[in-house]
Amino acid sequence: MSISIIGAGAFGTALAVALAQNGPVTLWARDADHVREMQKTGRNSQRLAGVALPENVSVTAEIGRALAPDVILLAIPMQQTAGFLEQHRTALAGKLLVSCSKGIDLATLRGPTALIEEICPKATPAILTGPSFAADIARGLPTALTLACANGEAGSALQAQLSTPVLRLYRSTDPKGAELGGALKNVIAIAAGVVIGAGLGDSARAALITRGFAEMTRLAERFGGKAETLAGLSGLGDLVLTCTSEQSRNFRFGATLGRGEIFDPSITVEGAATAKAVSAIALKHAIEMPIAHMVSALVDQKITVDAAVSALMSRPLKEE
Ligand SMILES: NC(=O)C1=CN([C@@H]2O[C@H](COP(=O)(O)OP(=O)(O)OC[C@H]3O[C@@H](n4cnc5c(N)ncnc54)[C@H](O)[C@@H]3O)[C@@H](O)[C@H]2O)C=CC1
Numbered sequence: 568m569s570i571s572i573i574g575a576g577a578f579g580t581a582l583a584v585a586l587a588q589n590g591p592v593t594l595w596a597r598d599a600d601h602v603r604e605m606q607k608t609g610r611n612s613q614r615l616a617g618v619a620l621p622e623n624v625s626v627t628a629e630i631g632r633a634l635a636p637d638v639i640l641l642a643i644p645m646q647q648t649a650g651f652l653e654q655h656r657t658a659l660a661g662k663l664l665v666s667c668s669k670g671i672d673l674a675t676l677r678g679p680t681a682l683i684e685e686i687c688p689k690a691t692p693a694i695l696t697g698p699s700f701a702a703d704i705a706r707g708l709p710t711a712l713t714l715a716c717a718n719g720e721a722g723s724a725l726q727a728q729l730s731t732p733v734l735r736l737y738r739s740t741d742p743k744g745a746e747l748g749g750a751l752k753n754v755i756a757i758a759a760g761v762v763i764g765a766g767l768g769d770s771a772r773a774a775l776i777t778r779g780f781a782e783m784t785r786l787a788e789r790f791g792g793k794a795e796t797l798a799g800l801s802g803l804g805d806l807v808l809t810c811t812s813e814q815s816r817n818f819r820f821g822a823t824l825g826r827g828e829i830f831d832p833s834i835t836v837e838g839a840a841t842a843k844a845v846s847a848i849a850l851k852h853a854i855e856m857p858i859a860h861m862v863s864a865l866v867d868q869k870i871t872v873d874a875a876v877s878a879l880m881s882r883p884l885k886e887e
Pocket residue numbers: 573574575576577578579596597614642643644645647650651667668669670699700701702834835837
């Protein structure tokens with residue numbers, strides 16, 4: 568069974584390279600010039616430099632071809648997902664739609680699987696998430712991810728189809744917990760970057776990761792996610808990776824904020840919009856999320872780093 572991947576960014580391209588080991592993959596990009604360049608050079612030098620596309624990756628700008636397979640991976644930024652689903656909702660009916668995006672839609676405050684359920688009710692939503700940098704996957708380094716789908720049978724089929732000898736998928740029937748872990752870890756990673764960029768030290772970062780994990784679990788459980796999902800690859804695993812690696816764009820964005828510098832706006836930083844979404848959700852549902860509120864305020868330049876740190880440190884003393 569062939570699969571297609573929507574979005575030839577770093578992650579969509581890396582997944583295409585990895586999954587080509589299992590069979591033909593169609594990789595769709597909306598920009599015809601970019602597609603022509605990839606077809607001509609056999610590479611995606613704009614997004615994943617230095618990686619050759621295998622023979623059985625077929626790059627196309629024809630959306631009809633991309634939407635023909637039964638299994639479609641969505642690898643576009645979270646804030647673009649609703650628009651894509653709305654535009655193609657008829658063709659997506661009956662498909663297994665695997666979102667690879669990490670975030671919460673700011674306009675609707677929904678995650679990827681809820682957006683799919685709302686906009687494409689005849690599709691089956693799933694989520695592929697966990698600690699994995701595109702460059703690592705494309706180089707064939709060993710990686711373990713969570714494949715979450717509420718439909719156990721569909722989840723098992725996807726697990727088998729999307730695993731490779733170096734890409735090990737663990738199955739879950741908790742898409743809510745899995746997608747919230749992936750979305751929220753980016754917000755905490757921005758905060759971890761701020762801590763390091765501002766020179767506050769590794770001890771402060773460890774405290775932040777731990778309290779950030781408590782926030783992630785608190786919010787996910789409120790919306791039906793399971794604590795054990797948050798403690799797995801899609802939550803804690805990805806949180807640790809993203810808060811400790813310079814490869815992470817969210818971490819680097821935070822570090823830039825911490826140093827008082829400007830980050831390149833063309834780089835995808837999912838945690839920036841998601842921090843605002845999480846802050847809105849937390850206020851609406853009275854969930855204690857102090858770190859997410861601070862990240863949201865920092866992203867909007869409503870607070871300085873010094874003020875954010877003293878606000879977090881001066882909260883009433885409490886039990887852990
Ligand atoms: N890069 C990574 O290491 C990983 C990324 N992800 C997730 O994958 C998602 C995509 O990230 P990246 O590929 O890294 O971003 P990227 O910035 O490298 O690429 C995004 C791609 O999406 C395309 N795009 C944007 N809007 C679109 C639309 N409306 N229709 C079609 N294509 C559109 C852009 O042209 C670009 O090629 C994000 O949610 C990210 O969190 C997940 C795991 C790892």
